[in-house]
Amino acid sequence: MMGPAKLEISNLTKAYTGVLALDDFSADFDGGKVYALLGKNGSGKSTFVKCLSGAVIPTSGEIRIDGVPVRFKGPADANAAGIAVVYQELSLILDFTVAENIMLGRFPTIGPGNITVDWKATNAHVQDILTSLKIDIPVTRKISDLSVGQRQVIEIAKAMSLNPRVLLLDEPTSALARHEINSLLEVVRSLREKGVAIIFITHKLNEIRGVADYVTVLRDGRMVGTVPIDVATPKVIVDMMFGETTLKSRPADLKVxxxxxxxxxxxxxxxxxxxxxxxxxxxxxxxxxxxxxxxxxxxxxxxxxxxxxxxxxxxxxxxxxxxxxxxxxxxxxLAMTMENRKEEGLIQIMSIEDNLCLASLDEVGQRGFLSHFLQAPVAEKWIGRLQIKVSDALQEVQSLSGGNQQKVVVGNWLNTDPxxxxxxxxxxxxxxxxxxxxxxxxxxxxxxxxxxxxxxxxxxxxxxxxxxxxxxxxxxxxxxxxxxxxxxxxxxxxxxxxxxxx
CATH class of the missing domain: 3.40.50.300 (P-loop containing nucleotide triphosphate hydrolases)
Known part of the structure; x- marks a missing residue:
């Protein structure tokens, strides 16, 4: 059995036209440890994951696994090198069973020509994987019959079936109920015992204390630092992510x-x-x-x-x-900002200006049609009032960070004077x-x-x-x-x- 993994990142940089998405990032991640990777929207977390997963090729820098330099031309290379990623968006096939999803493309075969799937061996192998991760879900159950939390756990099991040395979990709890979060974190803790180096990306500061050993922070594409979890108070983390920041509480002057x-x-x-x-x-x-x-x-x-x-x-x-x-x-x-802002709150391919005026077309449109002449001052007002970070109100709203997209949704409805x-x-x-x-x-x-x-x-x-x-x-x-x-x-x-x- 191999010892604990070792992931070393040296001077990793990814440059796009006019933008350094990842800037000279260096860090070490040891096996048998869980690292909570934190950073505000746009800090470089997604680019880091893409570089490590083989989805994009870094501009410069080096990645080493167990001391061996590796270079990836695509995700298959990263998997072969021992890196697995579980993304926030699930990739399971709902009509397939747990075993079929985990072993898809890698089924054991029997019979002449080895073209017949050995279902007994398939189910037995997947059962061994689930047992080792302390997951109590029947291997023959269809994914469509599982809760969102159970599906997320199966995604992790699928990744672990590749026997990775490094596991990246990208916002794995974002859509889970609290009891499902607890179950998922229990699985993550069991992975730590296997010597895997685990990088856990999240926005939820309250859940990392129960699972992480260290907190690593990115800011503006650069590595800020890594601190042990026992000293990573909310104030310490927020200061690392944003610089000196004061967390606010409800003002005393708000009266009902x-x-x-x-x-x-x-x-x-x-x-x-x-x-x-x-x-x-x-x-x-x-x-x-x-x-x-x-x-x-x-x-x-x-x-x-x-x-x-x-x-x-x-x-x-x-x-x-x-x-x-x-x-x-x-x-x-009455106004309402919907839970699913990307599909129900915004039209992604339309401009920020257009999205800020959709709910008030009767006032800022011309016979139901969009009018830049009437919309521009309205958009400018809400961009200023809500402090929406934007270089041009005519750029597509999908180019904004999640926080700024949410402000556009709010501005759109506040424009109706609710x-x-x-x-x-x-x-x-x-x-x-x-x-x-x-x-x-x-x-x-x-x-x-x-x-x-x-x-x-x-x-x-x-x-x-x-x-x-x-x-x-x-x-x-x-x-x-x-x-x-x-x-x-x-x-x-x-x-x-x-x-x-x-």
Whole structure:
């Protein structure tokens, strides 16, 4: 059995036209250790992964595995050298079984000409892999029958079937519920025992303490440093990622008014939610907490009119609505930033300017058509107010970082002059400073008397931002937190898992 792996990166550089995506990056990664690789959007993490996986060829520098220099012309070369990557976007075939996905293209064969798959050997080999990783999922189960968390774990097992010396995990927990995250991190801990060098890329600072041995930080394509996990406090990490940065908390001057802006009574939709009732007051930031599948996003979409409801009543800014539609709710002063901003919040091939004006074409268009003459001053206003980092408002919105794309989504809806704004997972996939900017936008809206409903899977964010939090489980509200600032995060997690309510 081979000893622990050793990955050495020396002066790795990747230059694109006018941009150094990776700038003289040097670092060592030892086997049997987990390194959390952190950095803001645009820091060079993705380029580093692409260089290491063989997806792109570095401009200069050297990669050594166990002391041996390696060069990759493509991903197959990286796999052969002992590097495996698990990406955030899953690559499994839903109609295939666990065993078929893991062994695809490498099935053991039997019979004349070795053209018949040996299913017994296939299943036995995959079972050995899963057992070694402490994964309890039947090898004959179809991927379509697994949860998102289980699928992510199978992706890791697939990578480990290649017997890699180095494993890169790119945002593996971004779409997982908390119990699924715990299961995945347990698998990662078992890999550490096998001597694999593990690089764990994430934006979630709260989860790295339970799995990482070291924290390595990239900033603007350059290596900032590596520190042991026991000294990597949030302040230390944020300072490494951004320089001296102050993390903000909800300002004390944000007051909740008496006016009821939104009242929901007995709202229901089959198999999604039922008997939902709550009130939202002027200036209030109301959080909705719950595990994945609790029905939070579905509820917001129903109130907004994006999905049908089966019953119940909605009163928005004094007007009762029985059958909401997006057009009707927008007219009455409701705006919503969707969970899937890339597909439902933006048109990626259109310009930043266009995307900032899509929800208000009646005001800034000409008979429903886009007008640069009318849109330009509107786009300039929101780019300035929301501090969207952009060199040209006419460039495609897909060229922006995740945080800046989210600000474009927000600006698009604020341009409709709403009184109530729904934020559905607005901080997913964006860095710490961008998150703080999104929080500041919510606080500014509250200060102006607007009302906000905030859904986030990062429960710490709800405690930090909201005046009040409703707990949702299996389509029902089961509890409420009236003093988020005095509520331990452990208590909120327990409530979301149905263990207690207060």
């Amino acid at each position: 008014g008496e006016e009821i802006r939104l009242k929901v009574t007995g709202l229901k939709r089959k198999d999604k939610y039922e008997d939902i009732s709550f009130e939202l007051r002027a200036g209030e930031i109301l959080g909705i907490a719950g595990m994945l599948g609790a029905g939070r996003s579905e509820l917001l979409r129903g109130i907004f009119g994006a999905d049908a409801i089966d019953g119940g009543a909605i009163v928005l800014n004094g007007t009762e609505v029985r059958r909401p539609t997006v057009a009707r709710m927008k007219t009455l002063g 009184k109530v704004v729904f934020f559905d997972e607005p901080t997913r996939g964006i860095d710490i400073v961008a998150k703080q900017q999104i929080f500041q936008i919510m606080w500014d809206l509250s200060r102006r008397g607007l009302s906000v409903v905030f859904v986030s899977s990062e429960l710490e964010e709800l405690l930090e931002v909201c005046h009040r939090i409703l707990i949702m489980e299996a389509g029902r509200f089961i509890g409420e937190v009236r003093e988020p600032e005095n509520t331990p995060i452990e208590s909120l997690y327990a409530m979301c898992m149905g263990e207690t309510a207060k």
